[in-house]
Amino acid sequence: MANDADQDDSACKGGRMHKHDTARQISFMQQALSQNRKPIGFFLGAGCPLSIRVNHREEGGNTVTDPLIWDVAGLTKVIAKALSSGNPKDPKSWDTIVQIAKEDGGESGNIEFLLSRIRVFASVAGSGNVRGLTKAELTTLDTEVCKVISQEVTRSLPTKDTPYHNLAIWSRSIRRERPVHIFTTNYDLLMEQALEESSAPYFDGFIGARKAFFDLGAVEDEGLLPPRWTRLLKIHGSLNWRLENETDVVRTDEKTDKQSYLIYPSHLKYDQSRKMPYLAMLDRLKAFLLAPSSLLFICGYSFADEHINDVICRSLEANPTAHVFACVFGELDSDNYKLARQCALSTPNLSLLGFDKAIIGRTLGNWTADGSDDLLLPPSILVKDGDNVILRLGDFAALGTLLRGLSGEGMSDVAA
Structure with a gap:
């Protein structure tokens, strides 16, 4: 399978191309995101904060901005x-x-x-x-x-009209039979801020107010919690997670000499206290993907963490009714997405969507403009260039706009 993937991957720069129907893919995603019964989740990677630009300034006659978080x-x-x-x-x-x-x-x-x-x-x-x-x-x-x-x-969202807010508002827009799951490898508190500012209830694995403690039982038995509560699962830890007295995992804004940061960007764990939240979050990702007909939308993740890739691909292999839509920023044949292409070319229920191309059903192809005129979408999502189409769902801002449209609330309703 690896050899086949390598051969197919070379087609990204070769010219042997199929065609993928842009309108069909977007319509399917819109329909899936509008349901309240399917298990729907999002996986947010480090690329998501890049969609929020700050510090506008002039340099050499051009307007330059910085990402909210690098x-x-x-x-x-x-x-x-x-x-x-x-x-x-x-x-x-x-x-x-x-x-x-x-x-x-x-x-x-x-x-x-x-x-x-x-x-x-x-x-x-x-x-x-x-x-x-x-x-x-x-x-x-x-x-x-x-x-x-x-x-x-440690940054805050500059307005209440960001992609994070759009996701939060979508998550509470309808009464759900299954909770929305948001997985992230990011340490920041942007998603928490957006959920709270949007009055969208969520559960992140901790119980308490002053110094919340990690409750493994609640994470494993999350079915007992209300389905309208979004599940926020931070795989690599968080800025406000602390390891206290070498044994207790707590969530607090305070930082003392007796505490250490609980952020861990790899699958290599060094003691049971550090390992417990990490493995619990990965178990929830696996359990989500093993649920019948589950749908996971990935944005801002380049598939650089092979341990997470393994969990995703093995779970999809074990559950053919699940599907992952991985939206990446820019051209699909970028060297940054080599591992992503390998996963998509060997996993039929993992669709990899780039700006210019996609791998759907293990088949690489260009986007087509057929039927795109019938789609009522903001220009930030779909850009037509003659017979070519650019699908920008790998830009978290564009994905957020799609979600906001499905929520039924206008962008101006929460403008700062």
Whole structure:
């Protein structure tokens, strides 16, 4: 199967192309999203905050903006600037771990890989050192990295008219027999803000108000909770999750010396306390995809986490009635989406939707303009260029606009 996927993947740049009906795909998605009985979920990756632009300024006669929160590559550069000595002759711990990653052929420009490496080394260092770094140095570096991440990711949505709000409003727009599930690998609190500002009730696995505690039983028995409560499941942890006294997982805005951040960007876990929320969230993703006729919409995720990919693809293989629509930003043949293409080319019930092309039913093809004139859609979602069509659902802003239209509430109703 892998060889077939490699051969089919080469067609992205070759010219051997099928045609995919844009109108049919959008109509099916609209119909599915309008139902209240199907299990419907969303998976939001690091690309979603990039759709919200801030700090508008003029540079060289052009208007330049920054993303509300950087993606993994951008965040890694910020951390490097904060923690690197900038002097190869006098490296800091950060410089050392980056150099080790380069020597080992790892992703030295990916903070998720680097933080995983830091924690693996710390777990085996003991009273000695690993690759020239002591356990104390690695532990300190872990804390410094998480501190910078916290500073950079602690952002608020600038208005009440964002894609996050559109998703939140859609989630509470009709009375549901099955709860909406929102999975995310992001540490930020943007989804929480949008749900609360939109008066959309949700459950995130924690119980309490002052210092909420993680309730594994409630997460596993979520069927006892009201279906109108959206389930918010943060696979890689969150800014306001803390590990207290090395045993208790709590959610609080306070940060004391007795607490450590519970953010973990890899499947490598180091003790039971850190492992419990992570595995519980992954179990919920698996359980969701194994539910009959479940539909998962992915946005802002490039399939860079192979452990999550494995959960998605294996679950889809075991449940042919489930379907995943993975919407990616930009052209489908981008090198960033190699793993995504491999998953879609080997998984018939995983549709990968790029701006220019799609892989549907393991078949790669261009979008066609046939029937697109009959679709009543905002121009931000579907752009026609002669006989070509650009489908922009991989832009979280466009996906949010689609959801807002289905909710029946106008955009101006919540304008800041």
